[in-house]
Amino acid sequence: MEYILNHPDRMLELILQHLEIVVIAVVLALLIGIPLGIVVTRVRWLEPPVTGIAGVLYTIPSLALFAVLIPFTGLSATTAITALTLYSLLVIIRNTAAAIDSVDPAMEDAAKGVGMTNVQRLFFVELPLGVPVILAGVRVAVVSAVGIAAIAAYIGAGGLGLLIFEGIRTTDPDRIIAGAFMASLLALSADFGLKRLEATLRRDRPTQL
């Protein structure tokens, strides 16, 4: 705790570094995962292979995945971001598909009945109504990415993990606690904030999961 109070500038820098990795990774995962989630609800036979591959990626231990990526992207934040994007894909794809599937069949019937095209149904009805479910996926992705990003300091990506590894090397428990504490705080506040947003959005979407 003392370390945090004595080094506010460094703390801020590390927090921002950490956040940067997480945010870029999750945004990339959204850009790839949402379209894939939509595609699997339209072309049903694609769902098992797509979620299967994303599922396998998800089970690879983080250090192993970093090791696989290092030959391509080196010891850098890029490696960390790539790995975190791959980890986040599964939950984003799954939740996007679940969000679309959870739209009340009566709503789909009404949307078709008033003469919406497939694409209009997606943008007027399915995605707007599915936002809370997709957001729940984002929340899970962010929280786990904050955790995994701490390990990414080991491969030179920076962030709060740096403090933890420094602490281990120099047997300085204060640094370990500072890094771990801030990482947890970051995860918890992201979780809380996104939960609130989700609740607000759910208010006008009563038929969701």
Add this chain to the structure above:
Amino acid sequence: MITFEHVSKTYPSHNGGELVRAVNDLNVQVDEGELCVLIGPSGSGKTTAMRMVNRLVIPTEGRISVNGQDNSTMDPVLLRRSIGYVIQQVGLFPHLTVAENVGIVPRLLGWEKSKRRERANELLELVGLPPAKFADRHPRQLSGGQQQRVGVARALAADPEIILMDEPFGAVDPITRKQLQRELRRIQSEVHKTILFVTHDISEAFLLADRIVLMYRGRLIQNGTPAELLRHPVSEFVTDFIGEDQGLRVLQYTTLSEIASSAPHPLPTGHAVGTGADGNHIGGPLLLPQSMSVLDGLRHLAAVGHEAPDEILLQDKQDEITGIITNANLVMALSEAITSGETEEQGIAGGNNNNGNGSGLDTAHDIREANGVHS
């Protein structure tokens, strides 16, 4: 106008093997401005038949024409935008306001925002939801009945000629349902749409329909006006389906002109003074409009009480005398109603008992006795 020509829809059955015929060789024509009720027990194919009109279901065989054009040659999306659609679950979009929901088809058709809003306000007014109060609410802030009013407004938004309604009032409480049914009648009398209306509620059918199409297991059993179904049911099934209030309904759906003899010559004296300036009967024959139902005619007779006349003269819209109803005509109509309805003690004429002047038979039981019909 909607025309079904030899339309069938078959589905593979769940346990494999045999095909399920949801709709079997259906031939129906719904004329312009007509409210046609498709009725039948569940599984009769009525909803499937309706959903084939806007191509939410594709027929296996046969042809459906919408305003003379084969609907299989039309773009389904454009077809649906040109047809109003109301469903039991309402299906309002919860993330849009009431006005936005009503304006959804105009929006798909590319109307400008201000025009959409104007149209939405106009329609909310028509369905009895003042726009100032309701336009900017969200569907969840409305009661079930109010939501369905919005559903009806949405169907009318782009001023389609045809509207499909799939058990639209099935999910609301009985009092609200009655209210909505009456409102629909009022709205229909203003807008004159061609409406295909699916229900399993026979009272609703009789209240709303110009034409009733009764289906059972995918087949058309009878197609006719409410009066035709009542008075000339083609089978026991129709009679059973119409149910126990049949006698009363016969009287309700038979007009006075149907039971009258042709206009008498010369006219009975004093016919013109049948009703006084204050609307009260002041002696002489009673003058009633020829389009009035027998039930309402009987109510009038009961209301004039002791002054009840021997005859009723019928007038058309131009006040010409077109027919005469004698006590004998009336007794025959009543006995027809009773024998077809076989219901006990309906109290059809209600109120005054005027035995002696011939028009005072006042319960089903009395008439049955008078005609020597015993149950």
